[in-house]
Amino acid sequence: xxxxxxxxxxxxxxxxxxxxxxxxxxxxxxxxxxxxxxxxxxxxxxxxxxxxxxxxxxxxxxxxxxxxxxxxxxxxxxxxxxxxxxxxxxxxxxxxxxxxxxxxxxxxxxxxxxxxxxxxxxxxxxxxxxxxxxxxxxxxxxxxxxxxxxxxxxxxxxxxxxxxxxxxxxxxxxxxxxxxxxxxxxxxxxxxxxxxxxxxxxxxxxxxxxxxxxxxxxxxxxxxxxxxxxxxxxxxxxxxxxxxxxxxx
Ligand code: NAD
Numbered sequence: 001x002x003x004x005x006x007x008x009x010x011x012x013x014x015x016x017x018x019x020x021x022x023x024x025x026x027x028x029x030x031x032x033x034x035x036x037x038x039x040x041x042x043x044x045x046x047x048x049x050x051x052x053x054x055x056x057x058x059x060x061x062x063x064x065x066x067x068x069x070x071x072x073x074x075x076x077x078x079x080x081x082x083x084x085x086x087x088x089x090x091x092x093x094x095x096x097x098x099x100x101x102x103x104x105x106x107x108x109x110x111x112x113x114x115x116x117x118x119x120x121x122x123x124x125x126x127x128x129x130x131x132x133x134x135x136x137x138x139x140x141x142x143x144x145x146x147x148x149x150x151x152x153x154x155x156x157x158x159x160x161x162x163x164x165x166x167x168x169x170x171x172x173x174x175x176x177x178x179x180x181x182x183x184x185x186x187x188x189x190x191x192x193x194x195x196x197x198x199x200x201x202x203x204x205x206x207x208x209x210x211x212x213x214x215x216x217x218x219x220x221x222x223x224x225x226x227x228x229x230x231x232x233x234x235x236x237x238x239x240x241x242x243x244x245x246x247x248x249x
Pocket of ligand 1: 012013014015016017018019036037038039042057058059060085086087088089110111137138139140182183184185186187188189190191
């Protein structure tokens, strides 16, 4: 049998990049995949591809998040895995001297508040089962200063990391594991968009990565599948870096 046979997994931001690669990986390992995205077209396409369920939702909307987890449990009878991954890139020129309050708040809302909401509404279902695995997408910038200034983004990801650690400790005795995934730079639309605006940024970033390249989304998905599965059964409240060595250099 496969590692994720019969497991029910929710992935937010499943329409693109890391979320999409993980939807494919989870399905290939036997999971039933629920693809959540704000974008109806890409989200539905992803769900169709992995023979899963698509739920269109804005992960910053509390009622929408509550309803989506309820719908998953109504439909499949359980919730085993929540990969809280939807996020947005930093605003242009994300320096503390230039980032406006509204841009700052928006990044906290999409990258951090969304994770708070998804955990809040996933955990009660997992408590009833006495088991569950939550993976929250932070970033390597949660543990180190980046060569490029991205103040609102780094702060949001630091929040995700700290929250994951707290939840991992709090719910460990109930069989719910919570880990923070910290990818290095990954070749996805989010990164491509950033680098298109500032090509020098890509070159500056690359010199700091010991492996000498950006990750492919499939390489991140492999790590997520590990964290989702029982292969990582002794891991919780963990900072899981998949970063080409960037934080170790
Ligand atoms: P992406 O832009 O390719 O995909 C993100 C997906 O999230 C999109 O499909 C988008 O529609 C969806 N989304 C955005 N806001 C949403 C909302 N409010 N509600 C529901 N869905 C929403 O990005 P990616 O590169 O795959 O990034 C995924 C996660 O990984 C993000 O949290 C990002 O911060 C993080 N991350 C990315 C990198 C990288 O280099 N690409 C590195 C570290 C961490």
